[in-house]
Amino acid sequence: MYTCNRKVSYTLEFMRRDVFQAIADPTRREIIGLIAHRSLNLNAVADNFDISRPAVSKHIKILTQCGLLVIKKQGRDRYCEADFKKLNEVSNWVEQYRSFWTQKLDALGDFLDKETNTDNNI
Amino acid sequence: MYTCNRKVSYTLEFMRRDVFQAIADPTRREIIGLIAHRSLNLNAVADNFDISRPAVSKHIKILTQCGLLVIKKQGRDRYCEADFKKLNEVSNWVEQYRSFWTQKLDALGDFLDKETNTDNNI
DNA sequence: TATACATGAAACCTTTTGGTTACACAAATT
């Protein structure tokens, strides 16, 4: 029932970050907003924040590990490109409850409908 | 530009939790799922998890502080009721990027012919 | 009234998070 995602610490870089945890941080959400339309190299991203460049680098690493960000090497630059497919997981989770905060009357019916085909396993 | 949400610690209980941070924890998402269709008292919620009752109580407090959960006192019981209006904030943020992960699937086919096959680890 | 129950809250602990500085190194530029 309850699967813990935090004690996993593989040796490799693919430690399968949770996308919910990734977007929990406001800085990371802002990074996603920055690179949504155009990819930026790491320094360009860092210029938008008051924190240090390595701190931004860590955030980018987390976004990469959960699949929200892809790094394209180009010379000595690392261009950060957003990949929003993983956001579908968040959308699915949130939207299953949409009826609960929009139409109260149909709430129970909609819930029962959607409950049959939820696949939110990470 | 970057506003830190973590250093806020008011004296009162209304420390305005971030809903993104609230749903980052899998236990809290599960709690929301549990009380979505019927309200449960605290012990009933705690019965669904392996962690202690005070631990669940803390999660419920966080959900309350961000507005995702409302507690209705009834005798000695505290019934937990979900309030999904705050999820709109998450939905808005995610859905602004929906076109990026839906239309991109179509455009992907075009680009894949020309560009080098980048590994899309899913 | 005495006891069981539901919950809140404090004190404490360990791990994670988010930040820093310092240094290494390859790629560009001079």
Place this chain on the structure above:
DNA sequence: AATTTGTGTAACCAAAAGGTTTCATGTATA
């Protein structure tokens, strides 16, 4: 060739997160 630039990474730190046990307190109930 020497230097500047972009980035990775290690070592470190404070605070937050998530958990525990223990105790207090208000409600029900035998």
